[in-house]
Amino acid sequence: TRFILKYLVKNGLVKTHYQIKFRRRRDNNFKEINKFLPIIDSRVKEIITSYTGGKTELNECPVCNNIFLFWWDGFDTAPELVKACTETVYKYYPDCAIHLIDKNNYRKFTDIDNIILTDFEKGKISIQVFSDILRFNLLKNNGGIWIDSTIMFFNKMDLLKNLDNKPIESLEFSSTRYFMKYEKYNCSWSGYFFASRKGSLFVKVVDEVFREYYLKYKDYSTYFFIDMVLMMCKKYGLDDNALDNIHFADGDMMLMLRTLGDEYNKCYLSQYEAVPQKLEWRYEGKGKKNTNYCHYIQNGIQDRRSET
Structure with missing residues (x-):
């Protein structure tokens, strides 16, 4: 395709090989859900269940007034749609410290494992998965809200306020509650709009899962890796069943x-x-x-x- 040829010219043969693999994985994502859910379960269960009974000490994990947006090549050259979405974040969250994260400054806010960073730079990890790794590492180290750069706001939804008595907050949408089901559990989160206290147990464990999984398996296996990890966090009740207590929003995000x-x-x-x-x-x-x-x-x- 034209995209692949353009990518090949810009990035070379090795990175293009990985990019083709990622695109095939994305195209087959819904077909692979039932296949990979038990596999991911078996591989991450030990990490998550090692924290059974633990919960975030709220007085030790502050609520921080940060918002993180990410565009790898920088927001100055981002597409028109991304710029328009970013403007709405500034409009509705004027009291927050808004951090525009890109390839030049992300290390300032993170401590992602060097092996993961090196393999990402080689093209072995897709930008989509790296974005998932990045958001939980940012929230672990800094606290605040992660907002995908392709979200448009029409009013303020104050996830930080909802952290008063919680370790994490997100939105459960009525239109997507059943997009992923596993055993008796179903989706109850939004990875693209996610808030956490700084250093909450929940984001620490998810960050650990990303690190240890990659160091062991050298690949994240499936396009929906993060959603499957969150499903296991729900199944095993991570951080005092934190995913059972997020905000429900009756609406269609798409x-x-x-x-x-x-x-x-x-x-x-x-x-x-x-x-x-x-x-x-x-x-x-x-x-x-x-x-x-x-x-x-x-x-x-x-x-x-x-x-x-």
């Missing part, structure tokens, strides 16, 4: 992505406001006028009062 190309209609706004909207950075929206993309991405979020 609605905006499905309707970006539709003709602009302000009636969508109330549904967009229900939950943060997860978009796709490759979406360009070119060639059409007066669409939701034009209104919300190219022209920016309008003041709610102008919508009524």
Whole structure:
């Protein structure tokens, strides 16, 4: 394909070989869920269950007013959609310390194992998986909120406030609660919008799983590795069953992505406001006028009062 040829010219044969493997893994992700869930379970169970009975000491793990966004090549050259999403984070979280993480500064905030970093630089670990590794390491070391750079906000959802009596916080969406099921457990989290106290037991253990799994198996095995790890954290009740106590949001996080190309209609706004909207950075929206993309991405979020 054109993408692979372009990638080959830019990155060379070895990295392209790994990239093809990652794309095949992504394309087969839903087919592989039932195959890999018991495999990941057997491989990470010992690590997670070694912390059975433990829980975060809230008075020793502070709530930190940080937000972390990540774009490897830097936000100055990020796609239009990513820039528009980032602007909404600044708009709705003016009281937070917003950290724009990229290839030039991520080491300042992290202590990711050098073997993992070296293999990532060689192309052996995909950027998607590295992003998962990065978010939990950032939260372990710094505390705060991880927000994917392709999330658009239409109001503030204060995960930090919800950490008053919790080690972690995230959102459980009504539209995705059953996308992954294992034994009697089902998905109850959002990896793309995740908050933690600094050094909570939960993020420490997930960070350890990423490190020890890779050092032993030299690969993360499946596209949904992080979601499968979180499923095992739920199954084995990590950090006083922390994933059983996250915030429920009755809304569809993918609605905006499905309707970006539709003709602009302000009636969508109330549904967009229900939950943060997860978009796709490759979406360009070119060639059409007066669409939701034009209104919300190219022209920016309008003041709610102008919508009524």
